[in-house]
Amino acid sequence: MRRIDAIGIGFGIFTAGGLVYLGLQLVGIDNQLAGIWSQxxxxxxxxxxxxxYAFRAGGKKMTYHQQREQYEExxxxxxxxxxxPEELAKIQAEIEQESAE
Known part of the structure; x- marks a missing residue:
């Protein structure tokens, strides 16, 4: 996320809170109660x-983790x-030998 995106999201949330406050006032709720509900x-x-965020971070579904897994693969x-082919056969033989032990 770029810095301008974070600023835009913050401004959007600020604006939405103000609109909820105004909407509650228009419905007929007094100023103090409208402020409490909007907060x-x-x-x-x-x-x-x-x-x-905690769920995505705990489940390693963040972009960083996904990019790192793709890079490693x-x-x-x-x-x-x-x-x-000879090197591959040698590695396979080593793996089979280790798994047999």
Missing amino acids: ALLVVGLIGWVAS AFFQKRLDELS
Whole structure:
């Protein structure tokens, strides 16, 4: 995420909170109660966002983890493709010997 994206998201959340506040006032809720409800919605949204972030980080579904796994797979596939058939047979024999023990 770029810095301008983070600024835009912050501005959008700020604007949405103000619109919720104004919307609650238009419905007929007094200023103080409208402020409390708009802040409560902001806090609930923030807790939801943090929970989703923690879930993605805990499950390693973040972009960094996915990119790293793809890089490692591509790296090992390239190394495997560079091996000669004799080297590949030797490695397979070593793996079979280790698994037999």
